[in-house]
Amino acid sequence: MIQFDLSAAGQGHLSSQDALLIEGLRAGEEAAYEELVQRFSQPVYNLVYRLLNDPGETNDVVQEVFLKIFRSVGSFRRQSSLKTWIYRIAINETHNHRRWRHRRRGLEIGLEEEQGDGMTYEQVLPDTGKSPFELALDRESEALLEEALEQVKPAYRTALILRDVEGLTYEEIAEILDVSLGTVKSKLVRGREALKAVLAHKVQPAPKLVLAPQGAQS
16 A cells, blocks of 8 residues: 655645745645645645546545645645645545545446447647647547556556646655655556557457559559
């Protein structure tokens, strides 16, 4: 079972802005609580949603995350950034919720695999300079990627989301997950391989364009 120590999060650096916010939270200042929610409610929601892929459950977990932040702020030590500490709490609460959900339902809940959706790799994987047609498929492509991520092992999925979606550094991820840099890189390699394998079953290879010979008669 994964459980993170909420009292410390590695050897990061606390900015002066975050230090003032922490002091305000410890003093029970309403303005500090408002600032915390304003700065971190959306990032925390996005992270939890990508781990659970369920809006209703995400809202429940996010509420628990902020309750835990408020209750644990007194034990926060200035050895990490506020963001990594909050992300550790969010991931921890998400794991707790997932374990509760699995115990209640007796099995791991996953999204049903869609067969024969006709999408190609070009429509799923990120690209630059998209055509209007490709832009029209953005929402469907994002949904397919979310479904594929849901089928990647949680330990790998978490690392993928933190790196490829949230854009965190290897050092920040190692701090959040309380693992070595080598372990982070290994999780990312395995996670990307797993995601690629899932997508291979969900999408069809792009058809090759066959041009008729010049001068061919119709």
